[in-house]
Amino acid sequence: MLMSRILEDKGGRWMLAILSVAVVWVPIANLLIASDSLLHVPTYTVSLLGKYLCFALLALALDLVWGYCGILCLGHGAFFALGGYAMGMYLMRQIGDRGVYGHPELPDFMVFLNWESLPWYWYGFDMFWFAMIMVVFVPGLLAFVFGWLAFRSRVSGVYLSIMTQALTYALMLAFFRNEMGFGGNNGLTDFKEIIGFNLQSDVTRVVLFSISAIMLGLGYIVCRYIVTSKLGRVVTAVRDAQSRTRFIGYRVEHYQIWIFTVSAMLAGIAGALYVPQVGIINPGEFQPLNSIELVVWVAIGGRGTLYGAALGAGLVNYAKTTMTAAFPEVWLFALGALFVLVTLALPKGIVGLWQRFKPAPKSHE
């Protein structure tokens, strides 16, 4: 019953199938197949794919609030970055005395700034479990407080979008400051290991990739559980006719806050998986541009479908990787053109294009 509800969506089944294959095949192709074979997947590619998977999870999170609840958040990158910083802080503490300055406790940038001791908010980040809780707790708390203020005052539409944009911009400026204690514009980097495993080794990289794939699959299942529950139907009702939903007795703002917070937590997890794979987190991740690009991924993939958002994130980032390598100056124009094209010609994204060629799905209970 529950399983059939979650797996009912054909596109989603494909996504889960591809992820399962990737979890098995990529480690084999990287670790067991000889590097001169055609089937070998180099570690660089493994990390690149892992990065795409993190972006896909982030896109999934945005699709949950935008596609299903109609909240166009232009600052979702902030939650991603906060999750990333929580992971980064753990990785910094793991360096221990192996930093350039060899201080047993303080990260290099603090020694450089002549700080005497660790700021209080760095406490606890030497413990993995604590850092993992913070990965979801910090973005979740920010989303909850922000949502509580915004949705209770019935801020919606373009005003909310602008406020979320301002939120991520303000965080970017704050994190750029050295006094904040997050490494200023250099951010956190030079990571050595994660729970004792060397971050440069192939095995760790492959494991991180597999965890990303599994988390994306789990994230999809959680989102799918939410949107196919009665709560999901309430949330789409809020999107389509907010005041009507209020009149039949639902506290609309509670639903909005809830879905916004859950989505921010997912974004935090995506950020935490991203940081060890790229090896750095800096305030650039808070850039408003990142959050806008994220919206473009979801729009291109097809919003309100979940798997479409993941697909969009993968395709656009693949295009970005190849194009920025070949013609770096053209990429932003291409992205802009793609967005305009999709908005005009494919309002339901790539997924909508695909659905147009097959008969309309039958309705269900």
Next chain:
Amino acid sequence: MERDRVFEFLIEKPTRDSLVDISHGNILYLEDITVSFDGFKALNALTLYVEVGELRCIIGPNGAGKTTMMDVITGKTRPDYGTAFYGQRIDLLRLSEPEIASLGIGRKFQKPTVFNNHTVFENLELAMAADKRVRATLTSKMSGEQRDTLDETLEMIGLVDKVHSLAGTLSHGQKQWLEIGMLIMQNPLVLLVDEPVAGMTKQEMDTTAELLTSLAGERSVIVVEHDMEFVRSIARRVTVLHEGSVLAEGTMDAVQNDPKVIEVYLGS
């Protein structure tokens, strides 16, 4: 803490029906309600009582305050003066919109607003009286009893064969019925229905009249309508509003022969 509330946790949570005290035969008491928008009095010392189980029609020219009156009852607009009680004890002016809805006052808007991207079934399911808090809806499953209520309602509004169609694909009349169905699913004690037959064909009007009459009795139904013929076909008691207060009240015949009413409708 009040002395008589010390053991409150031992007392069963009051149900809706025990909260709404209708021992005096009336379910709504509006007294001296005045609402003004920028100096214009949309309601002017309006006093209106509605009996339990009554089907009441409210007519009046444009701007008479019919919609504002509904806004006051459902908590959308707060009056400047006056009192509004639901049963003997519940002060409507102190409750929020969702609280009023959950206590059993349902409203149908002038323009049919159903959830177009949900099926007829889902529309009724969403409206159904149930725990409407976030955590409860995440794991909620429909009980057999609820399913029966839903089927009965479908039958009543005549949309059995449309149960799995998207509400957006329904005709105008069918949307109106679906909306009335959604009201019924909330199991209300009072139904406020704003212009239910606007834009309906003669045949659809007859079906609607039948539907509304069958709803009264168990519930109180208040219908605001412009179409006189329709009002005549369902009304037992009619209230005429004019410039924010009650001009006349009585049977349709009595009201239509009232010289004040004739003046307002024909004289101006």
